[in-house]
Amino acid sequence: AQSVSQHNHHVILSEAASLELGCNYSYGGTVNLFWYVQYPGQHLQLLLKYFSGDPLVKGIKGFEAEFIKSKFSFNLRKPSVQWSDTAEYFCAVNSYNTDKLIFGTGTRLQVFP
Amino acid sequence: EAGVAQSPRYKIIEKRQSVAFWCNPISGHATLYWYQQILGQGPKLLIQFQNNGVVDDSQLPKDRFSAERLKGVDSTLKIQPAKLEDSAVYLCASSLVVAGEGGSPLHFGNGTRLTVT
Numbered sequence: 001a002q003s004v005s006q007h008n009h010h011v012i013l014s015e016a017a018s019l020e021l022g023c024n025y026s027y028g029g030t031v032n033l034f035w036y037v038q039y040p041g042q043h044l045q046l047l048l049k050y051f052s053g054d055p056l057v058k059g060i061k062g063f064e065a066e067f068i069k070s071k072f073s074f075n076l077r078k079p080s081v082q083w084s085d086t087a088e089y090f091c092a093v094n095s096y097n098t099d100k101l102i103f104g105t106g107t108r109l110q111v112f113p
Numbered sequence: 114e115a116g117v118a119q120s121p122r123y124k125i126i127e128k129r130q131s132v133a134f135w136c137n138p139i140s141g142h143a144t145l146y147w148y149q150q151i152l153g154q155g156p157k158l159l160i161q162f163q164n165n166g167v168v169d170d171s172q173l174p175k176d177r178f179s180a181e182r183l184k185g186v187d188s189t190l191k192i193q194p195a196k197l198e199d200s201a202v203y204l205c206a207s208s209l210v211v212a213g214e215g216g217s218p219l220h221f222g223n224g225t226r227l228t229v230t
Contacts, residue, residue, distance in 0.1 A: 003156070006132055034218065036221075039179050041117070042223070043117075043204075043221045043222055043223045043224065044156070044204070044219075044221040045221070046204075046218040046219075090155055090156070092155075100158055100161070100169055101146075101158065101219060102158075103155030103156045103157070104152050104155050105153070105155045106154075
């Protein structure tokens with residue numbers, strides 16, 4: 001069965017620090033990969049997605065993620081975080097031919113000014 | 114573009130009572146999902162509709178949960194009777210994707226926070 005692991009449950013950073021959130025998935029076939037973000041009091045929003053092609057994908061607000069197939073990983077990065085990046089971040093995966101989206105447990109990011 | 118609408122935002126009920134949640138997806142989105150998000154966990158799919166037909170309800174506790182999507186637009190999710198462990202945020206999402214194509218992102222509503230006492 002598909003599963004998604006997010007190893008960092010709570011990350012605390014100062015503004016301008018670099019960010020990397022880990023995401024690993026287990027599935028043997030072709031996958032689609034997503035990062036969703038939930039800002040305080042708001043709904044889940046798509047941050048970025050990978051379907052195929054260039055394994056380095058860029059999303060909104062300066063975020064990017066790299067798909068490393070050999071490591072089954074899809075880590076999220078941002079070179080310099082801002083206070084407004086404080087949110088919960090969810091990695092998600094579905095297989096190429098199904099819509100069932102499997103989410104990780106989420107990483108809560110707190111950025112202090 | 115209007116987003117996914119859900120109501121109510123909050124609901125507090127006693128165990129063994131019943132409750133219903135409503136969702137109106139983005140206009141034109143054929144696929145609708147209900148997710149359950151327990152505190153400290155990621156969202157878990159309960160049921161997926163394609164138009165008004167069920168595509169996947171393998172994780173829906175059918176002895177107490179039911180859902181319908183009449184006319185392929187709005188949907189309701191019902192719990193009867195509720196248990197303490199049903200306390201969670203219930204998220205509705207919709208997408209343009211045709212079932213089996215996998216790649217369209219989901220658009221989520223704000224969710225309904227259910228507390229069962």
